Amino acid sequence: MEERIARFLIADDEYKVRDLIRKYVNACGHEAECVSNGEEVLRKVYGHNPYDGIFTDLRMPGLDGLSLIRALYQEQIRIPIVIVSAFGSVEAIVEAFKKGALDYISKPFSPEEIRDAIKTMLNQVVDLKISSSTVKGLIEQKAYPGALKYLLPLFSHFPSSPIPHYLYGLLREAQGDFDEAFRHFSASLALDKGYEPSAKKREEYRPKHLKEGKDE
Template sequence: MNMNNTKKSRILVIDDEISITSSLKRTLELSEYQCDTANCGRDALRKLRAENTFDLIITDIRLPDISGIEILDIVRRKYPFLPVIVITGFASIESTKEAIRKGALDYLPKPFTSGALISAVKQALRSSTKRCQYKDLYQIVYQSTSMEDIMDMVTRVGRTESTILITGESGTGKELVARAIHRNSRRSTQQFVTVNSGAIPEGLLESELFGHVKGAFTGAITTSHGRFHVADGGSLFLDEVGNMSLAMQVKLLRVLQDGEFSPVGSSDVVKTDVRLVAATNINLEQAISSKTFREDLYYRLNVIEIHIPPLRQRLDDIIPLSEFFLSRLAGSEHSRKLTLSSSVVSALLSYHWPGNVRELENTMERASVLCNSEQVELHDLPDRITCSKEDFPDLTPTAELVNLDSLLSSIEKHYITNALKKSGGNKTSTANMLGLKRTTLLARMKHYNIQKDKGNSQDE
């Protein structure tokens, strides 16, 4: 990836019409970009393989041999950090949607002006440069627009002194984002101190945060500084803040309001200059209504809230993250960088990732240990990730003849069976889940001979 402004960005333009590729090439070169062209999918893939130095791809969706959507698929697997803009003809809303779902960064509906082209190119290169910087500097990898918004926020709040509350399920990257905020702030040369309020026993937390004087409690044989003292001038990351006792919440509120605290066993008032970043994976608003969390503290903490969505809601991040973990592992104890088979890609994208990015990281580590070839296959993944995919066909077109109708039928059957399982056999909710009328669902179940679930169906 070209991050050096003095070097021209390289763009590969793919379209079957030579007049289009040459006019786009002219426009891009006039704007100081380097441009290469391909007039069919195979040629494009050959160029990509031969010189993996492109910074951006612009591709038509309709190509004579391999469609732009397939090119997107391949790019996503092999070059997950390479941005793609698709060019779409009129009346191809469906394929545009599909392209965006498959990770295209942007689309240009035909006909478009040179101005629209250049502005889309600039925007795409800007976001991908930012992605690379976050990857290189903070080891944060993303492709989704929701993470892109979060990283924009990280850049903006880094410059402020506001207290920040990061919310999100376990393993979504809250601590990683907190570190990035610190490193983006004027405090970056000072300490980033973390405290996990959930992991420290209640009786010790106060002394851990504020320190204690000699003799403050049994075992306090010397005076000790707390984390607020250590973090002075820097940032303090307070993890699992939702688990703090009400008594501790009052003490924390004092630091936030007055910037001061007293060590345990002392009446001295100590001033501190700390930027607080708190995190929680519980819903603090609910905790407030159940009176386990103070409302005034919540408003103090929640000056700016950053919510990190679960991984299952940002599918675009799954493959780039997997590739990133595999290359990081290859750089350490394992020497070869593994690739993902297309059935593994489908399995990773269909799984619901309750443990979020941490679970994905562990899955890749396990796969790299088990894998005995160059490519991670389904059997290198744990059963929980693959079990619902057992009878699911591989969707990558091969050179073999495929009967599209029977392929689509098997997908339909698979979805209905799984949706039925998910809803415990309840046909009304299965029909809702699949956007079908109940009668249509029943007809298709009959057609595919899908057994009625004998589970806890309430609408038999």
Template sequence: MNKTTRILVADDEPNVRLMFRTTLQVVGHDVAEAEDGEAAIAALRGSGPFDLVFLDLRMPLIDGMATLRRMRDEGLLVPVVIVTAHGSVPDAVEAMKLGAIDFIQKPVRPEELREVASQVIRRHSAALDPDGGRAPTVSDIESYRFSEALMRAKRAMSQLRRVEAELFLRRALDLDDRSAEAHTLLGILLLAKDEPRAAREEFDQALEADPGYLPARHNLKHLQARYSS
């Protein structure tokens, strides 16, 4: 029998909370609500474990960023998806550094909300409980966050959302600066932005991490041919 997943929606707008709750409940999630950061922290402390938190950045009393800091300071490691206003992708940068897994922008489409919730919960459960009951270690959590960031970067690149892709790649490299793949993908993005010097630095770092990584070698060769005089 599948375990019912519990989701906390923290947002100061009642209409947003209602939309999130009805959208998620219809596919079987148990949804609780919090109207501000204080209420979110209280719910996380006192009403049993949650599988996911949707956290709005703009809330009274304690905003989303401060709420996320307090969660991490108190060891509340539940996955967090940041909810931002449309067009405010840069606001998610600090949240990613604090360990947020993903972000979505308002207005949120119901199908997008359900897809994000399903994917994050499924991957988080598989990554942090591979042995069916083993408590996750710090290494497990960091590895999971790296994989999430890299996966989101690749998805954003495939959809030509370059600002979002760069955000997630830099998040991935914050977690593992020896990832040849992440350095190479960032180099490709920077090359698309016509920043060849920065792109070359990323390809060089990829090859320093893994001298045999062929995508970095091929892209570096392409860069040198393109910009040679």
């Protein structure tokens, strides 16, 4: 069993399917909430996202799965997403993956497939957390080349996350390049306007930049 109790959101218009996924999520020691369409998902994650991942069907009445993935992408809401569907054109699945979907499970599915998807979603979160704390530790120790070595791959592994830009901002700040740091805190916020560490940093920088006639 995973040490941490994670929370998942399950979107499927078929009651029996979402209930089956919920049972397997619960069997892994995690919590799950079920909804029947994309609009309900957006309502639940907008502003503050309490979930570690979303299982979504593609075909649902109202906002379908692909439209949901597009909306989450446009709103800069980054959550690991796994599609669980019996249908789906190659084009739809390719677009879903481009916009951040992690995996695709076709129906019918085995309990093992749901367990594997949970691991995939949680590993993505854990990997970024571990890498972040490593980079922060290296910056504190003034081991800047080492921090940079750990940091650069995060940009390609997590292109839609605000964290790599935030960490790069911290690194440039520690090296005394405040303009570059400010740019990266702003870039981080462009990816996720609700990312608090970057928002705090940018507020610290803003008066100084305004005084010097600079802004982002």
